[in-house]
Amino acid sequence: MFTNCPSSTTSSHLIHLNRRNGAFLPRGCISQLSLRTTACGRGCTLSIRSSSFPSMIVIDGKAEARKIRDVITIDVLRMKESIGVVPVILPENSSEEDVILVQLPLPSHMDEQNIVNAVSIEKDVDGFHPLNIGRLAMRGREPLLVPRTPKGCIELLHRYNIEIIGKRAVVIGRSNIVGMPAALLLQREDATVTIIHSRTKNPEELTRQADIIISAVGEPNMVRGSWIKPGAVVIDVGIKRVEDPSAAHGYRWVGDVCYEEASKVASAITPVPGGVGPMTIAMLLSNTFTSAKRFHNF
């Protein structure tokens, strides 16, 4: 486990972002960029010179999550006005019969197994029901709900207009809750996806081929700058508490990706914290609301 990753890489290079061939235009960031549009249509080229602008865009999960929560808040109010129902976090004095949407952990007096077994696929707000995962994997089928963390990752790519179709994507980690569904989601969006896991022999070499990297291992600073193709987009799902006497609380949160190195190579990266984490929470709200709407035919 690396907890430090000092780097000697410099960030003086020029990164060309091509709208057609894999680049992105973060919403709300356009005004901050100096656009040098060449005489072309769909293939116009943006140049971001690191001397005047950061060569790398920090994907602000916190800000995007706030926007999503704001939209959901308005929708929930509309639902309340219309049918008098709101999805709520269960208070401690609820009965098992009150449960219409399950998100673990439950209040302590409830039998988790009873309730989880009784959950229909429509109320599987975590999207972990095998029937949901099966539908996620299959072409021509739609899952009712998508696991929130991978959904949050893809949502960030969309919100930053990062092209996925035809891109090489590498997902590091194959857990049921993040890696595997993230790979299935990327596959659904026509990326060419490789899953890297503990038995993969050359993770660094394979990761370096990727245009989009989603890392969900939980191994601090595992993905170094040398693993990243210049211009790649990095979504860091990992988050671990690492002792750090110099930090305010004696620890700090560290992702799978050595941010210091990666931010000098990648074209866009999610910070830890403040990247995928807030999106995970927003996607849970989104799934819960979707589920409640379906339950009440709203």
Place this chain on the structure above:
Amino acid sequence: MFTNCPSSTTSSHLIHLNRRNGAFLPRGCISQLSLRTTACGRGCTLSIRSSSFPSMIVIDGKAEARKIRDVITIDVLRMKESIGVVPVILPENSSEEDVILVQLPLPSHMDEQNIVNAVSIEKDVDGFHPLNIGRLAMRGREPLLVPRTPKGCIELLHRYNIEIIGKRAVVIGRSNIVGMPAALLLQREDATVTIIHSRTKNPEELTRQADIIISAVGEPNMVRGSWIKPGAVVIDVGIKRVEDPSAAHGYRWVGDVCYEEASKVASAITPVPGGVGPMTIAMLLSNTFTSAKRFHNF
């Protein structure tokens, strides 16, 4: 579409098959090989000189399928003797109530939708139920039945002792019935899997990285010799009828892989016909019997 693929490749090279690093020992073929075992344990090296032995092994799906069918025949007889039940192909005069196992197409007087909707996951002999696919995708879950064609592909790899753990595998095609479940199966066996599809930009380059190639596209001779890493194992699922006035019936069956070229580069390859096809039928029998055993608690 290529229907011919003449090649100028020669087959004079020596292929080293290393038991540990990606090689295989076909069951029943050991006596045909000249073994030069070096002084080592698990890492011993077999050398097959193409001048005296074929440098490439033809994976005989027909022979393996026959062995599987023979074992199932004995098991079915044992079931009949024990509980008086045999799984059967439905005769034309059956009623809808007779159906306990479904494999399409059904006799014409039956309502396919009625029956398919009524099929429980335990009787899904094709393994296409999303719940089965979901379980196939998830770690720690077991599908009740696995789609027969991809199951047949993996069964061939096992029967020829081809190592899968840690190998780079490429699946060409992402259909619900072959490509996607084949990728999930390889993933379950700890391969590092990439799915190549119509939106993949560099299929040739990616395929050339693979130790194991499963092609399931249905495009005759699409995978050329140049796509294959020397020593790779090639499983060709594709099968298309191609006009050929010189052939006995005016046509011949052609796979996705240009066999003439591939057989000079690969270490093992399935022929078309006689490779995956017979295994698909054997795996359907196997799934049907497994399903019947489960239904009757046998």
